[in-house]
Amino acid sequence: MTTVATSAENRIRRLPAWAPWAILAASMALAAGILALGQGPTIAGVLLIGALLYVVAITAVSRAVEGHRYAKDRLATTLVTAAFLIAMVPLVSLVITVVVNGIGALSLDFFTTDMVGVFGQDPGGGAYHAVIGTLYVVGIAALVSIPLGIFTAIYLVEYGGGRIKRAITVLVDVMTGIPSIVAGLFAYSLFLLIFGPAYRSALVGGVALAVLMTPVVVRSVEEMLRLVPNELREASYALGVPKWLTILKVVLRTSIAGITTGVMIAIARVTGETAPLLITVGLANNVNYDAFDGRIATLPVYVYRQYSQGGASVDRAWAAALTLIVIVMALNLIARLVSRYFSPRGLR
């Protein structure tokens, strides 16, 4: 008899699954009602006041029905969910805005023509030259900073020690914080010293982006290499495998998925850089296939230029912005596929 009584006491009264939704709907309705009394409800206003009402209401109801421990849980869940939703707002809003504005001007023509003979606010024209330019500049940056970054990270994790290691770590941290315009000025003056004034090419832009990209690659690869368990290195050494082969075939192979993701994210980050490219590569209206000579158009600078011209150019700016986002998203998608393909089997 006593056991039955205890278990009945221990049984917890919980809110039914629909209750939070009902409370949410009621909060929103109440918020709309309150605002209607004043200046009339707006979507943002209803959401904001409704959310605040919901936080108070769900906690109070839960406390009355379920007790204070579950009430705290409800409160924490609500706050965490709210934080997630708030973080999603700018992202979703940005994507929707760019897609809505950009999809209209997007056509096959847009990707096959450049801006030669298209003046000011004329319709037509395209971003073929800018897409090529972005691929060139980002390609050069990747070519420079991926090997540099990976080798630096390998040095830091596998070889370096003492003062040199600490100095490099600090310098890499400082480099991460370099404003992008400073990186542009650095590349500009570097090539000014070597080739004299008025030298503009994709190479200069690539170097500027590499300055921004290298520290990001170093940090992310370093993190990934540190994640490789020491046991695997020891297992390899114990089989009589030299250190360099251990690094190549065990350490890098085990962390290749993470490294790929890190590198892709670094590429995606510099793809949208505008300021350093404005200084170093300028803008062109025609396709420039020579990466070592002459101005070259890039998507971010193209967007900047078109938008400032107004008229039909604004549509081209939106379309180019959409193209840029698609390229970056495609890179992220590829990174995810690659990391899934390479991740250690059995741990997937």
Add this chain to the structure above:
Amino acid sequence: MSKRIDISDLNVFYGDFKAVEDITMAIESRSVTALIGPSGCGKSTFLRTLNRMHEVIPGAYVTGKAVMDGQDLYGPGVDPVVVRRQVGMVFQRPNPFPTMSIYDNVLAGVKLNNRRMKKADADDLVESSLTGANLWSEVKDRLDQPGSSLSGGQQQRLCIARAIAVRPDVLLMDEPCSALDPISTLAIEELIHQLKQDYTIVIVTHNMQQAARVSDRTGFFNIAGTGKPGRLIEMDDTATMFSSPSVQATEDYISGRFG
């Protein structure tokens, strides 16, 4: 295939700290030598000096001699990589390579060293090594599955197969059963008995019964206090060590009256 190792006046340091002091012992070929003693007394550290794994840790070094068949492991010009090919090692926790299949794990010593091997030879080596590690019948139908899909005991035997696939002369085992259940432990112990026919085996263990069961000779390590170096207190035939040790500390440790 198997060789003896004579160690004389060996000291092991981590930077300024002397971890193990003044070890002199002979490790007989084709026999199992067990090293016992309390935690932190330098058994594992000493074991790792025998294939120069010790120096993987920055600042660690060794003085003294460890002579294997007339060749000093620490002589000038001796490549640690070559030493490790002659002296294999099995670790406390099974550590198969997660990116490799069972098949590739056994061949890791060959593949990681970029050596080429005919498919038929590779198949033979995989089969003989897995058979040698008593694992062949359990995994022969799923050689292409990842090594991490096996149970802990199977993974440890896979690691033993991987170690013997490079055909070493000596096999070091650092508490190979401490992460395993009694049944897997039994399987490994039986395996050690078989491997003794071909290899010189040195095993570190915290399990006194295990030392008594598998080893021919036993060495007892102890430490005078925290921060002091570990020393080899006594070494003798296992039967003698466990029945009538000559040092009081050994008897106390073995009979559980330690500390």
